[in-house]
Each structure stands twice: as structure tokens, then as C-alpha cells.
Amino acid sequence: MNHPALQTIAVFFVLALSVTIGGCNAGRMVSTPASAQGQLGRGHQWVRSHPYTIMGLTRAVPQPFDIKQYRGAGFSALLTWEPGSYDTLLPLAASDGLPWHLHLEHWGEEFSNKQGTTNTTLVEGLKQLDSQANRDRLHKMLKNPGCIGIMVNDEAAKPSYLRYTRQLLKWLRQQYPDAIAYCNAHPLGHEAQDAGYVDVEHYYDEFAAMIEPDVFMTDLYPLAEPDGTSDDYLKLIGAIRNTALEHGMPYWMFIQSFQREGKWTRRLPSESDLRFQMFVLLTHGYTGIFYFTYDVAYKCGLIDESGKPNRLYHAAAKANPEVANIGSAMRFLTSTDVRYIPGTHQDNGKSVTNPLPEGTKPWTPGAGGDESIAGITIKPSKEDKNDLRQGKDALLGLFQDDQGDRYFMITNVWHGANASAEDRNSTITIKFAPGVHKLYRLDRISAKAEPVALKNGVLHLNLPGGTGDLFKYSDDPFPGTQN
Numbered sequence: 001m002n003h004p005a006l007q008t009i010a011v012f013f014v015l016a017l018s019v020t021i022g023g024c025n026a027g028r029m030v031s032t033p034a035s036a037q038g039q040l041g042r043g044h045q046w047v048r049s050h051p052y053t054i055m056g057l058t059r060a061v062p063q064p065f066d067i068k069q070y071r072g073a074g075f076s077a078l079l080t081w082e083p084g085s086y087d088t089l090l091p092l093a094a095s096d097g098l099p100w101h102l103h104l105e106h107w108g109e110e111f112s113n114k115q116g117t118t119n120t121t122l123v124e125g126l127k128q129l130d131s132q133a134n135r136d137r138l139h140k141m142l143k144n145p146g147c148i149g150i151m152v153n154d155e156a157a158k159p160s161y162l163r164y165t166r167q168l169l170k171w172l173r174q175q176y177p178d179a180i181a182y183c184n185a186h187p188l189g190h191e192a193q194d195a196g197y198v199d200v201e202h203y204y205d206e207f208a209a210m211i212e213p214d215v216f217m218t219d220l221y222p223l224a225e226p227d228g229t230s231d232d233y234l235k236l237i238g239a240i241r242n243t244a245l246e247h248g249m250p251y252w253m254f255i256q257s258f259q260r261e262g263k264w265t266r267r268l269p270s271e272s273d274l275r276f277q278m279f280v281l282l283t284h285g286y287t288g289i290f291y292f293t294y295d296v297a298y299k300c301g302l303i304d305e306s307g308k309p310n311r312l313y314h315a316a317a318k319a320n321p322e323v324a325n326i327g328s329a330m331r332f333l334t335s336t337d338v339r340y341i342p343g344t345h346q347d348n349g350k351s352v353t354n355p356l357p358e359g360t361k362p363w364t365p366g367a368g369g370d371e372s373i374a375g376i377t378i379k380p381s382k383e384d385k386n387d388l389r390q391g392k393d394a395l396l397g398l399f400q401d402d403q404g405d406r407y408f409m410i411t412n413v414w415h416g417a418n419a420s421a422e423d424r425n426s427t428i429t430i431k432f433a434p435g436v437h438k439l440y441r442l443d444r445i446s447a448k449a450e451p452v453a454l455k456n457g458v459l460h461l462n463l464p465g466g467t468g469d470l471f472k473y474s475d476d477p478f479p480g481t482q483n
Contacts, residue, residue: 042173043214046180047250047287048480050148051076052327054320055101056257056294060085062307067092070294073302073313074320077101077148079290086141094144101149102141104168112164113156122160126167138175149180155219157189157203159196162210169213182213184254187220187236200236204243216244219254219292223273225265227417234280234340235359241284241335252288253281257312260298268300271315272415272424275466278323283397283411283468285335287327291316325447325481326409326470332479333399333407337368343378343392343414343426351380354391368398370406372473374457375431394428395468401479410461411468424465432457442470442478449478 040048047053055077056070065088070078078100080089086102093100111117111125128134150172153165169181185207190197197203208216218240222230237253244251255277259268269277278289293301302313340360344351356362363376373396381392397409414424432454439452439459444467452459452471463469472478 041214041248043180043182043250044248046214047331050099052324052331053077053252053288053290054324054327055079056291056302057081057254057297058085058089058294059297060088061296062305063088064307065089065092065295066307067096067098069303069309071096071098073294073309073317074324075291075294076324079103079151081105083141090141090144090146094146097146099146099148101151102147103154104150104152105154107152107168108164109153109161113153113158113161117158117160119160122164125164129167129171135175142176147176147179149182150176152181152183154184155186155189156183156207156211157186157195159206159210162207166211169211180214182215182217183207183211185216185218185240187218201239201243204239205246208243208247208249212247213249215252215288216240216247216249217252217254217288217290219290221254221256221258221266221292222277223256223267223269223417225267225417227267229276229415231358234357237280237284238338238359241286241338245335250287251285252290253286254290254292255281257291257316258293258298258301266298267417268310268312269315270415270417270419271311271319271421272419272465273417274312274315275319275421275464276413276415277466278319279411279466279468280395280413282323282326282330282470283395283409284338285330285333285397285399287331289323322444322467325444326442326468328447328480329407329442329470329478330399330480333401335397336370336400337398339363339367339396339398341376341378341394341396341428343394344380345392346382354393357391363396367396369400370398370408372406372433372436373408373430374433375429376410377429377431379427379429392424392426394426397468405472405474405476407470407472409468409470410463412463412465415466419465421464421467426463426465428461428463430459430461432459436473439471439473440475440478442472442481444469447481449475449481451475 055075057079059081078093078098080086080100081103108125111121152168156162156165165183172181190200190203220236222233240251260266295301295303296305302316304310340356341363342354344353378394392414395411395413399407412426414426437454440449441452443450
């Protein structure tokens with residue numbers, strides 16, 4: 001994959017003059033011991049030293065943009081997307097003290113992502129990267145304080161574009177060492193013209209290896225009209241997780257928070273749809289969630305064309321603080337396994353086990369190295385298979401912290417169009433091995449650890465649709481929650 005000329009250019013950027021611009025800073029920090037930080041990669045260090053990332057892609061459409069309303073949805077930062085919106089959004093975020101991420105779109109595209117791109121054009125583009133003109137562009141964009149992250153070249157797929165983007169991220173890290181630097185992968189980049197990848201897993205691996213982003217991520221929008229969820233949704237979520245773990249990177253995701261009509265229709269998520277997307281990501285160990293979109297890109301996002309909040313805004317304002325509370329601990333955990341627990345439905349008067357979604361594995365005792373869980377059952381559904389829509393199932397995430405202590409997260413994945421979280425409430429029963437008499441739950445509302453006594457080694461858990469809880473076995477504090 002390496003080309004001698006590209007190696008020469010890479011050396012050039014290592015020696016390039018470093019200019020730190022005041023607009024990018026560390027933002028609000030949460031302390032992490034220096035010894036722990038030194039053992040982590042750059043992305044993990046950033047994730048652990050910042051609040052859990054929840055933000056909305058914002059275009060400043062319609063205007064005027066209401067920064068207080070945006071904050072009211074429970075976001076930890078702002079993602080500014082298009083250059084035309086910078087002059088509006090960045091001063092507002094800076095004056096409000098809201099941290100923000102910048103998106104640099106199409107950088108180097110004329111040299112590395114057009115038809116006829118060659119190594120010669122790529123090298124020429126890299127030579128021009130550390131130019132005064134490019135530095136001036138960034139000075140203008142980053143003159144406002146509060147930048148904590150920079151995303152570049154959304155959905156890069158072509159190998160030559162990956163090479164350019166790799167060097168761009170290296171250059172940005174020298175200019176802004178406190179900002180996380182990353183690129184969003186195409187969810188199906190292997191299908192790009194002239195990409196040359198075997199399958200999506202191959203593309204993800206090449207993307208992570210070639211670009212070396214501080215965080216690995218993509219965008220998945222699984223909720224079509226009138227109901228249902230994309231068949232490969234959990235498969236792709238798992239593939240992103242697997243790739244990131246193999247490369248030692250934290251992992252994030254864009255979720256669907258828009259409605260679109262026309263040939264490619266997408267429904268505005270219900271409350272249970274939204275929570276399903278977010279808590280499933282937590283159950284896989286994701287440490288950042290981006291809404292696509294906050295404002296209007298298609299028909300609507302969390303606000304409509306008049307700028308007024310819609311029902312999804314209010315669902316997000318309720319869910320985001322819960323996700324942030326669990327996410328505060330998730331930043332310090334490593335996913336060891338993810339397993340699916342199918343429920344049952346009625347079929348001609350008989351109870352039948354729900355099918356496993358594509359790319360999932362059923363839970364078995366000992367999965368993920370956790371020997372404490374002996375059984376998991378879901379209260380049977382009374383719905384017929386034709387009325388169930390989304391399976392009344394559960395998802396189990398298994399984790400370890402830096403000291404080797406074990407955690408698990410159980411999520412009710414039952415959701416559907418127009419269904420509230422209460423509409424899809426489910427009872428899940430977990431049986432534990434002998435000797436397990438008490439658990440500790442991170443309350444997603446209060447962010448406090450609460451003891452949970454077990455009766456005869458059994459936990460009965462009622463969870464709203466699309467919602468999960470995080471547990472641990474020891475009485476030590478949940479990491480990341482003390483501040």
C-alpha cells in the first residue's frame with residue numbers, strides 16, 4: 001500500500017512547522033491519571049478527558065439559529081457542517097461557551113478523488129497541503145474559541161483519497177494538538193467506483209489502517225417508511241466495533257434523526273426508534289453519537305422548517321442526558337462481546353422464537369468471559385408475528401475496565417414507527433450463578449450507582465422500548481462518574 005514518493009512527503013509533514021491556533025482547545029476536561037493516559041492511544045485519551053460526545057450536525061437552516069434551543073436538546077457539543085454556516089454558528093457557539101467540531105469538506109479532492117487521479121497528482125496535492133493559503137483558511141475558520149475536534153472529507157472511499165486524508169489528519173494534529181482529528185467512513189465504501197475492496201469489512205480495515213483517524217466511525221440510517229429496520233443494521237454496527245477494537249481506536253456513529261421523502265424514504269424516528277439507535281450503540285461500546293441532523297437537511301430534523309422543535313426534539317431532550325450518564329462510564333470500558341437474546345411471538349397460536357438479525361450471535365453462558373450470568377429470558381409477547389414488527393428481543397453487551405472488573409449492559413431492542421418508549425416496554429429476567437447476590441446499576445437518570453439486591457439470584461428488569469441499563473458486580477465506583 002505504501003509508495004516511496006508518499007513516504008517522502010510523509011517525512012515532510014513530520015518536519016513541517018507547527019502553528020497552534022487559539023480557536024482549538026481542550027474544552028471542558030475530566031481528569032484522567034497521567035499513568036493511564038500514557039498507555040492509551042490519542043483517540044482514547046481524548047475520549048476519556050472529555051464528556052461523552054453527543055452532538056447534532058448543524059447547517060444553520062432555517063435562520064436565525066437558536067443556540068439555547070440546541071443546548072436544550074442535551075447536546076455536549078456542536079458539529080458545524082458547511083463553510084457557509086461557519087460565520088453564523090461559530091460565533092454563537094463561542095459566545096455561549098459550547099464546544100464545537102469543524103467539518104472540512106472536499107480537501108484535496110481535486111488531487112486525489114477525481115477521475116484520472118494518479119500518484120503524480122496525489123503527490124502534488126500533498127506538497128501544497130502545508131501552504132500559507134491553507135493555514136490562512138484554517139485561521140479564518142478557527143478564529144472563534146471552543147474547537148475541540150476536526151472532521152475531514154466525509155465518506156472518503158477511494159484509496160488515493162484515503163492516502164491524502166491520512167496526511168491531512170497528520171498535518172492538522174501538528175497545527176491543533178488538542179483537537180481530535182478524524183474522518184467518517186462511508187457505510188458501504190466497498191461499493192464505490194474503482195474502490196477495489198473485497199467487502200465492507202475489507203474497506204473498514206483499509207480505512208482504519210490507511211487514514212489512522214483518532215476515532216473510527218460511519219453513518220447508518222436504518223429506519224424506512226412505513227416501518228421496519230434495515231436487515232444489516234446490527235451487522236454493520238458490529239463491523240465498525242470490531243474494526244475499531246482491532247486498531248485500538250474508540251468508535252462513534254451518526255444516527256438517523258431526519259425525515260426524507262422521495263425515492264430514498266426515511267421516517268422520522270419515533271421515541272422508541274431513537275432510543276433503540278442510541279442504546280444499541282452504547283451496548284456495543286460506542287463512545288460518541290452524532291445526530292444527522294439537528295436542523296433541516298431534508299424535510300426535517302429535530303426542528304422543522306419554521307425552526308420549531310418537533311416530537312423528535314422532545315424525545316432527544318429526554319434521552320440524551322440518560323445516554324450521557326451511561327456514556328460517562330462507557331468512555332473507560334472495553335467491549336469484550338455483544339450477544340443477542342431473541343424473544344418469542346405467536347404464530348398460529350404457538351410460541352415461536354424470533355429470528356436472529358443478520359450478523360448477530362445468540363447469547364450463551366460464558367460469552368465475553370462473563371461466567372456470572374446463567375440465563376436470560378424475555379417475557380413472552382402476546383403479539384402475532386404480523387403485528388410484532390420489531391422483535392421483542394434484547395441485546396447484551398459485556399465489558400471490562402482497566403482493572404479487569406466486569407460489567408454488562410442489557411438493552412430492550414423492541415421499537416417501532418410511532419411507538420413511544422412506554423409502548424414497547426419489556427420485562428427481562430436474568431438468572432445469575434450461585435454466589436452472585438448483589439449488583440450495582442448506574443442509574444441513567446441520576447448518574448449515581450445504586451445497589452440492586454437479587455432474590456434467589458434473579459433480576460427482573462422492566463425497560464422502556466429501545467432502552468438499556470449498565471451494571472457491574474463490585475461496589476467500586478463506576479469509572480468516569482466521580483466528577
